[in-house]
């Protein structure tokens with residue numbers, strides 16, 4: 334559960350994203366953990382207190398974790414195996430491209 338939204342959005346863009354969300358009537362709840370999604374809506378705890386949000390549709394956008402089982406499986410099967418980008422940890426395109434460029438230079 335996060336304390337704020339859009340924490341990883343660039344500083345120049347973040348205020349505009351939040352302004353647009355508020356302008357369109359999006360209610361922002363932080364420190365909220367979803368416990369159950371049912372036909373009635375979403376049951377959650379907000380700062381430890383139980384709450385229910387009525388909903389017709391629920392969009393789940395909870396982020397991702399990087400994983401690299403493929404890199405481990407390939408170890409020893411090629412002269413050099415280098416895991417890059419999201420295969421190491423979730424990041425942005427710039428980070429993945431930088432990883433790939435470094436791997437290319439190092440080989």
Ligand SMILES: Cc1cc2nc3c(=O)[nH]c(=O)nc-3n(C[C@H](O)[C@H](O)[C@H](O)COP(=O)(O)OP(=O)(O)OC[C@H]3O[C@@H](n4cnc5c(N)ncnc54)[C@H](O)[C@@H]3O)c2cc1C
Pocket residue numbers: 403417418419420423424425426427429
């Ligand atoms: C919804 C979404 C929105 C995003 N928005 C942004 C954004 O606005 N700005 C930004 O900078 N970043 C954004 N990202 C993150 C960015 O897309 C990733 O950080 C970046 O694409 C990572 O590059 P990558 O090469 O490591 O992995 P990927 O781009 O995922 O490439 C991995 C490739 O490997 C292939 N593959 C997987 N397993 C195998 C296998 N066994 N054999 C062969 N091929 C395989 C996949 O099909 C894929 O084509 C976003 C990510 C998502 C999911």
